[in-house]
Amino acid sequence: MDLKRLRYFIAVxxxxxxxxxxxxLDMQQPPLSRQIQLMERELKVQLFRRLPRGVELTAAGKxxxxEAKAMLMHLDRALETTRRAARGEQGRLxxxxxPTAPFNPLVPKAIRSFSETFPLVSLVLEEGLSNEIVARFNNDQMDVAFVRAAxxxxxxxxxxxxxxxxIVAALPRHHPLARTGRSKAVPLKGLASDPFILIGPPGTGLRDETIAACRAAGFVxxxxxxxPRITSALSLVAAGLGIAMVPSTMQSVRxxxxxxxxxxxxxPKAVLGLASRRGDPSPVLRQFVNLVRAIAKDHLAS
Known part of the structure; x- marks a missing residue:
C-alpha cells in the first residue's frame, strides 16, 4: 500500500x-476524500463511518x-537513524x-568532547603500542588511533x-642528577653510563625517539x-634498575x-599524532578526526 495514503488515513x-x-496536509478536501475511498476499495473494507459533522473509525479502521501508526513511527525512526549514520552521528568507532597518550590532556578531552557531542556513537577504546596498533590497522580491527609517532x-x-x-628523564630518586634542583635541566650525555629502560619492541615510537636522541647526543x-608498558618502565626506574625517557605530560604520574x-x-620531542586510513569514507570517522583536529588547534592556541 502507498505510504502516502497511510499518512492521509492517519490524518483523517x-x-x-x-x-x-x-x-x-496542505491539500484540497476532494482529492483527500478520493484517496480514502480508493484505500477502502483496495482493502475491501469500510474504514470510516460518515457522520453529519465529520467521520469516525469503524472497527476495521481502528x-x-x-498498526499504521506503529508502522510509520518505526519507518520514521529507521529513516532518522539512516540520516544520523550518514551525518556520522550514530555508529561505532x-x-x-x-600507553602514554592518555596522560596528555588533549586525548581525554577529545574523547570526552566527542562522546558528549555524539552520544549515539559507540566508542571502543583499546590501548596498544605502535606495533600493536599497526597490526590492528592491517587486520581492519581499528578505525583511528592516538599514536606516539610521526x-x-x-x-x-x-x-x-x-x-x-x-621528552624528560625519569630517574631513580637516588640518582646523582636527581639531586639537582627540580627546575634545573640535566644533560642527556650525562646519562650515558646508565642503563636505558626502553618501552616496547623496536619500531615503537618512544623507543625509537629515545635511541635517536642518545645518538644525536653522541652515544649509544x-x-x-x-x-612492555610505561607503568612497568617507571616501576623499574623506581627500583633503581635504570632510567627512562618519557613525554613531559607523564610528570603527572607520581x-x-x-x-x-x-x-x-x-x-628530543615526543609526537602525539592521530592515525587513520587515507580516504576512509566513514562519516563517524570523519566527525571524530575533525573534532580532534579542532581541539588540538585550540589547545595549541591556548
Missing part, C-alpha cells in the same frame, strides 16, 4: 474530519489505525590509544600530527631491562622513588 482518523485533515607502517594509514611535547644507549628532570637544550 486523528482529526475526525476530512476538511480539517486536508488543511493539516485496527488499521493502530574503535579508537586505539598509545608515522606508522600500516598500509594506507596516515598520521596527522597533533602536538609535540618535550646501554640497554637495560625492557618494559610514583615513589621516581623523579623527573628536564633535558638541556632543545632536547
Amino acid at each position: 482518523a486523528e482529526e475526525g474530519h476530512v476538511t480539517r485533515a486536508a488543511e493539516r 485496527a488499521l489505525f493502530a 574503535c579508537v586505539g590509544i598509545a 608515522q606508522i607502517h600500516a598500509e594506507g594509514v596516515i598520521v596527522t600530527p597533533l602536538q609535540e611535547e618535550p 644507549p646501554r640497554l637495560g631491562q625492557p618494559a 610514583m615513589a622513588g621516581v623523579v623527573y628532570r628536564r633535558l638541556q637544550g632543545t632536547g
Whole structure:
C-alpha cells in the first residue's frame, strides 16, 4: 500500500474530519476524500463511518489505525537513524590509544568532547603500542588511533600530527642528577653510563625517539631491562634498575622513588599524532578526526 495514503488515513482518523485533515496536509478536501475511498476499495473494507459533522473509525479502521501508526513511527525512526549514520552521528568507532597518550590532556578531552557531542556513537577504546596498533590497522580491527609517532607502517594509514611535547628523564630518586634542583635541566650525555629502560619492541615510537636522541647526543644507549608498558618502565626506574625517557605530560604520574628532570637544550620531542586510513569514507570517522583536529588547534592556541 502507498505510504502516502497511510499518512492521509492517519490524518483523517486523528482529526475526525476530512476538511480539517486536508488543511493539516496542505491539500484540497476532494482529492483527500478520493484517496480514502480508493484505500477502502483496495482493502475491501469500510474504514470510516460518515457522520453529519465529520467521520469516525469503524472497527476495521481502528485496527488499521493502530498498526499504521506503529508502522510509520518505526519507518520514521529507521529513516532518522539512516540520516544520523550518514551525518556520522550514530555508529561505532574503535579508537586505539598509545600507553602514554592518555596522560596528555588533549586525548581525554577529545574523547570526552566527542562522546558528549555524539552520544549515539559507540566508542571502543583499546590501548596498544605502535606495533600493536599497526597490526590492528592491517587486520581492519581499528578505525583511528592516538599514536606516539610521526608515522606508522600500516598500509594506507596516515598520521596527522597533533602536538609535540618535550621528552624528560625519569630517574631513580637516588640518582646523582636527581639531586639537582627540580627546575634545573640535566644533560642527556650525562646519562650515558646508565642503563636505558626502553618501552616496547623496536619500531615503537618512544623507543625509537629515545635511541635517536642518545645518538644525536653522541652515544649509544646501554640497554637495560625492557618494559612492555610505561607503568612497568617507571616501576623499574623506581627500583633503581635504570632510567627512562618519557613525554613531559607523564610528570603527572607520581610514583615513589621516581623523579623527573628536564633535558638541556632543545632536547628530543615526543609526537602525539592521530592515525587513520587515507580516504576512509566513514562519516563517524570523519566527525571524530575533525573534532580532534579542532581541539588540538585550540589547545595549541591556548
